[in-house]
Amino acid sequence: MQNATREDDMTTLFVRHEVSDYAVWRKIYDAFSPVQKANGVTAQAVYRSIDNPNDITVTHEFATLEAAQAFSKLDELKTAMRTGGVLGAPTVWFTNKA
Template identity: 30%
Template structure:
């Protein structure tokens, strides 16, 4: 799995999210298999987006589309502040961890 990680500041989340949603068909056509949107709990004016692709080539083509078509036009990218950072990531390890039950001290899991 290859992930295109996008990080950028925004002025207004609802405006940004509406623009993001308008490109859903473009994401599907480009081969996006899954997306996640993250926001720092201490900074509501910043978003991190993970777009998962089958190959690095698909991710790179979509990054080019974003740079030339979406981010190059204020009409296509309202609420965007500055230039986004877009990196193509390769997953080298993944696991699902067992989580502590609510109320159970973390120390019980470290023994």
């Protein structure tokens, strides 16, 4: 099956940012789930730094790099990040499983 997407062809979007209050941010993040699904997110995870619980790294998996890039540019995402108390500009990068 040449057209089938292999798991290692998937793209993972990593986003790291600091938030003003994790509990507030998490409520906004969880409420954003329908928008994630509607825009190609196939899996996601949230990580908190041990040294600073407001230092968050989030991963979102997509079938293609194009879908991941389009998601990262959504106005709804930028609004949710502002509403959730993201401080400063996030660090964003795209990966494929090696």
